[in-house]
Amino acid sequence: MSEHPPVILWFRRDLRLADNPALQQACEGGQAVLPVFVLDEEGEGDWPEGAASKWWLHHSLSALDKDLRELGSRLLLLKGAADEALAKLCGETGASGVFWNRRYEPSIVARDTALKKRLAEQGVQVRSFNGSLLQSPLSVTNKSGTPFKVFTPFWKHIQNLGTREPLGKPQALAAPASWPKGEALESFGLLPQLDWADAFGEEWTPGERGGQVALAVFRERYVGKYSQQRDTPAVRGVSRLSPHLHFGELSPNQGWYAMDRQEHEPYLRQIAWREFAHHLLFHFTDTPAKPLRPEFEAFPWKPDSRLLEAWQKGQTGYPIVDAGMRELWKTGWMHNRVRMIASSFLVKHLLQPWQAGAQWFWDTLVDADLANNTMGWQWVAGCGADAAPYFRIFNPITQGERFDGGGDYTRKWVPEIAGLPDKYLFKPWEAPANVLEKAGIDLGNTYPKPIVDHPRARQAALDAYAAMKA
Numbered sequence: 001m002s003e004h005p006p007v008i009l010w011f012r013r014d015l016r017l018a019d020n021p022a023l024q025q026a027c028e029g030g031q032a033v034l035p036v037f038v039l040d041e042e043g044e045g046d047w048p049e050g051a052a053s054k055w056w057l058h059h060s061l062s063a064l065d066k067d068l069r070e071l072g073s074r075l076l077l078l079k080g081a082a083d084e085a086l087a088k089l090c091g092e093t094g095a096s097g098v099f100w101n102r103r104y105e106p107s108i109v110a111r112d113t114a115l116k117k118r119l120a121e122q123g124v125q126v127r128s129f130n131g132s133l134l135q136s137p138l139s140v141t142n143k144s145g146t147p148f149k150v151f152t153p154f155w156k157h158i159q160n161l162g163t164r165e166p167l168g169k170p171q172a173l174a175a176p177a178s179w180p181k182g183e184a185l186e187s188f189g190l191l192p193q194l195d196w197a198d199a200f201g202e203e204w205t206p207g208e209r210g211g212q213v214a215l216a217v218f219r220e221r222y223v224g225k226y227s228q229q230r231d232t233p234a235v236r237g238v239s240r241l242s243p244h245l246h247f248g249e250l251s252p253n254q255g256w257y258a259m260d261r262q263e264h265e266p267y268l269r270q271i272a273w274r275e276f277a278h279h280l281l282f283h284f285t286d287t288p289a290k291p292l293r294p295e296f297e298a299f300p301w302k303p304d305s306r307l308l309e310a311w312q313k314g315q316t317g318y319p320i321v322d323a324g325m326r327e328l329w330k331t332g333w334m335h336n337r338v339r340m341i342a343s344s345f346l347v348k349h350l351l352q353p354w355q356a357g358a359q360w361f362w363d364t365l366v367d368a369d370l371a372n373n374t375m376g377w378q379w380v381a382g383c384g385a386d387a388a389p390y391f392r393i394f395n396p397i398t399q400g401e402r403f404d405g406g407g408d409y410t411r412k413w414v415p416e417i418a419g420l421p422d423k424y425l426f427k428p429w430e431a432p433a434n435v436l437e438k439a440g441i442d443l444g445n446t447y448p449k450p451i452v453d454h455p456r457a458r459q460a461a462l463d464a465y466a467a468m469k470a
Helices: 021-028 051-070 082-093 106-121 151-159 208-229 242-246 252-257 265-283 294-298 305-312 319-331 336-349 354-364 370-381 396-403 408-413 433-438 454-469
Strands: 007-011 033-039 076-079 097-101 125-129
Touching: 007 021, 007 082, 021 033, 021 097, 021 125, 033 051, 033 082, 051 208, 051 354, 076 082, 082 106, 106 125, 106 265, 151 265, 208 242, 208 265, 252 265, 265 370, 294 454, 305 319, 305 336, 305 354, 319 336, 319 354, 319 396, 319 408, 336 354, 336 370, 336 396, 336 454, 354 370
Parallel strands: 007 033, 007 097, 033 076, 097 125
Antiparallel strands: none
């Protein structure tokens, strides 16, 4: 135990001990380090953690506390406005400094800027670091000095920038002589009251160790087949590292340096897409609510709570869409190819605003990341940076046949139609009556009929796009 005033290490979306720049710098001064996490939902602006992310956060904080205790420390939990909590904590402990890794969401940048000024006025040193991205958004611009809006030149540019090799994990952490009073993790109320998250623990292991295991498994077993299998939802073809990256249990540097630059370039491009999303959010702060392409503010959406609810519950009558939405509800995650199909269906077949889909994903994804979520939905809706053209409309029948040809994924998540032969699996309404009867399907009762007709919905989407342009 140290009798000198401590420095405060403020954990945020960097819930790890290895490759943590703020932690390393806090240790270098030789003072005691007081690790703290502040639950500040109002400070998150319009985007406090969704329900699925709260489940993850609860278990990640528990894991971090356990890891800190193994170093001779622990995690102090506080609740309330972060600026008030940290200013008060500095006063109570006489802390000489506060260290943190930056976040780049608009409301967080504004809060942190004001907090730095407040703490400086108290005579407290503040130091912040980039621990969540390969490159700070402030350091990445195109040749004209403006933000990138197209991924390919962004990708080419960041490959030429130097990256920081991952930092080691401290072997011990000097604890303060006395600990301020904190909150119990259970008082945060992060675990959902409903039973819908009960199966999450079968799918995920939150925490730094869980992230390290997931990274090792992906590198050793799957990354070599990433290009061939990443679009096949029935197999483990993707990394599933996104929630660990979102909560900072893994850093992008760790993922970057774990891969071979040439052999594993397809996966490294995905890390770069994550960078691109944060680059866009930092420079175009209104995009979580407004389209980057302003002409889309005039798009004639047709909000309909009945259609939105059918999509949310996986009851659209289009099996590949329903499979994805049910996977999301059951596991807190959805395969990326199916995310594109389900998202396209909502905004183009159903003409529901992309913001409604983004809000649902935000609440139900364990990897809900404001930058990635915003970019993904604007990409599908055709209104963002480097977006898919709006008139590119996924056919949910052929997409299912192409990417789930054997039907294993769809049959797993939509078991009521599992008995259908492959020929009709993605279009059960075309199956003859005897085929439906043999499969135990009463269309419209045991499984819904399509809530929209694909050709008509496609034409309606194209007409809406034409009306916007006109």
